[in-house]
């Protein structure tokens with residue numbers, strides 16, 4: 001007897017068979033492995049040239065599927081997010097420092113931690129951070145006044161890192177971490193630059209093997225641990241938990257056991273917020289000010305808006321709706337230079353996207369950078385044009401076309417925080433200064449995990465008012 005299912009008139013038409021996504025041609029056996037090491041952005045943009053909704057890239061023994069239609073990205077990041085995990089080598093590398101915090105954890109554990117942290121990022125709550133952000137920016141600009149009087153040149157990238165680090169420190173951890181900025185920058189640089197090499201290596205040695213890379217990573221971890229554990233220890237010693245994010249995490253009790261978060265878990269969450277909460281925003285601000293220096297008419301329009309909304313006074317939270325063009329400029333800058341330019345997930349069950357097979361154990365890549373430069377979604381994509389984000393214009397975009405903060409359940413928890421901070425900081429800078437690229441300074445993208453300017457961003461700062 002055959003056990004085939006009988007076909008009758010009411011049986012729905014069979015779905016067309018799944019297809020194999022076209023392959024981005026590469027080197028035999030290695031595929032894109034070396035290309036990804038050499039030029040990851042170029043490799044992804046090349047894949048995006050292949051006229052198919054899904055493109056396969058071979059990376060050594062692994063298959064990575066690039067999805068690039070907004071509806072497919074939505075499927076992966078939101079509708080079926082449970083089938084796509086963060087069990088990838090890239091996240092493993094991040095785990096070596098971030099541990100099992102909000103960025104790297106998964107499942108029920110992640111959900112519980114996310115719910116614990118969420119109140120610290122509610123709109124009313126972050127509104128209260130505006131004055132701290134303004135004060136800290138004001139302090140930086142005071143220093144710039146002196147620099148400007150000397151015809152000053154700054155590395156904007158470093159300046160923005162230090163500022164956003166202080167902002168996270170004061171708003172979420174109630175601590176001064178400005179002086180630690182160089183150490184944080186060095187350790188973070190080490191971590192971010194190890195992710196791609198670790199992802200594309202054929203042989204993966206355990207972290208305990210004392211290779212030069214492992215030793216450097218362990219050193220970076222020790223440096224960052226020194227800072228994070230000090231912050232936690234100081235709070236414990238103060239005898240008061242406080243009502244910032246750190247206090248909330250320390251006060252949290254497990255619903256079932258009544259137990260507080262372990263020291264190790266607290267360390268992982270603080271480390272995650274501390275790192276995820278500053279570097280991305282700093283990159284966004286740095287690229288934005290670079291783009292403004294290259295587009296004087298946009299800069300003039302921005303200055304005019306800030307002038308009209310604020311005159312000479314410092315901004316407040318309530319001013320943000322009057323600074324819509326500032327926000328449009330930031331969004332357009334994150335379109336061209338998304339601070340997180342690529343997201344990868346492991347396919348946990350046999351899946352299909354757009355009629356293409358995504359076998360279990362393969363990987364799926366979503367690249368904000370590729371999406372944001374798709375001429376179908378963003379006509380004339382290389383052009384810096386903030387009008388794309390003015391007023392109701394962005395409503396015409398399909399959902400998941402513009403994804404600097406990712407989307408779905410794992411969307412950036414700090415997106416409101418980051419946008420508010422960027423809007424305030426940028427307004428205050430253009431109100432008082434004009435920044436221009438130092439002639440001859442090389443501007444290149446450094447696609448580590450985040451998109452940073454490879455050689456920093458040396459800019460001259462000139463005061464706009466005496």
Ligand code: HEM
Nearest residue numbers: 102103276277280281284339340405406410412413414418
């Ligand atoms: C312009 C600035 C920022 C950008 C572009 C950005 C982008 C992102 C992206 C793309 C993700 C998803 C990462 C993934 O799937 O692995 C993410 C996650 C996250 N971000 Fe941000 N971020 C920014 C600022 C911030 C700030 C200011 C904070 C905190 C103060 C923050 C905290 C986090 C955390 C904790 C997660 C993990 C969320 C979760 O999975 O539950 N980010 N961010």
